[in-house]
Amino acid sequence: MQDTTGEGGVTALAAAGLERRYGRRAIGVWSAPGRVNLIGEHTDYNDGFVFPFAIDHRTAVALGDRDDRVVRVSSAFAPEPVSIHLDELVPESVSGWSAYPLGVVWALGRFGADLAHVRGVDLHLESDVPVGAGLSSSAAIESAVALALDEHWGLGFDRPTLAKVGRLAENRVVGAPTGILDQSASLLAQADAGVFIDCRSLDAEVVPLHFAEAGLAILVVDTRVEHAHATGGYAARRASCEAGALALGVSSLRDLGPADLERAQRVLDDETFRRVRHILTENQRVLDTVRALHERGPRAIGGYLDASHVSMRDDFEISVPELDLAVEVAQRSGAVGARMTGGGFGGSAIALIDAARVDKTRSAVLSAFADAGFTTPKIFTVAPSQGARRDR
């Protein structure tokens, strides 16, 4: 597994970057990972179930303390620091990439941190989480910054609360109407395990995955089709789910199960019905996946992954031809199971495959993409890794 804390890793880069930009030593470095969602898509904002794991790609934040009340943030992507006085920090005063870290500072205040009485900080971020691949590079930033400031300012928030802080930053400051999946995965995950989360209570169960022991690997195919959550499809799906819940007389779709589908079909128009059917069946697939893992091990979960993809493709309609092709080729190459992961409309597909088949599957996907005239995808394996932590 990749060690991000070693020389050349993001932790060391963040510490060195802070020193170079601000001429002061880091008093600490924290990091948080991106995520792959194994199953449970668009269920989070319906108060449902998700089952992600953290990947071995992280964002590190180095922190230097200050005597005044100014917060400065910089990163490898944006070397010029963005500077703001804590008294002037409102959602409207930040934009661009700094909305992620500064949004977290603002959101901590909304959750009760006494921002009127803390000192400023200098933050420098470095990341090796692929951006725009649907692997939650933004949640990695939010979770690393939330954990760092919680510790540095002695706020004492627990991790589920820090996940909500990240979500609020994303919703109100970045402006993307996303759920709690990404930040929960980044903050609650553990090595070699998935984290089964009830998005209503935020109760989380760490479930060992045993992929490597079973000779399995997770292959990620980043289609390089850009997805944007702030706009269009994602918000429309969310609105359909809310409309479906309202028409069916429940506060969220979590209150319904597969047994309610018959009534739903009678009450709803065809499109809303299919959106609802995805959520109800997907919640059930998450429960089935977790049970199958406990009882029969990782080779038993493939059918649920495959069925989840079909449901996202046909009922929720969030897939794109590149994702469908990646999934089909992986399945043809003998994958245990494959599906798109994340919000959809682009981003990445995952395949659970025999480690011995990784190279063959990669070549098969590459040539199928070339034949179809699609952009060359990025293909790599990821390992289930530890959630957010202090590195030094």
Ligand code: GLA
């Ligand atoms: C994105 C959002 C999450 C979740 C997924 C779909 O990753 O950020 O909150 O809704 O899409 O499962």
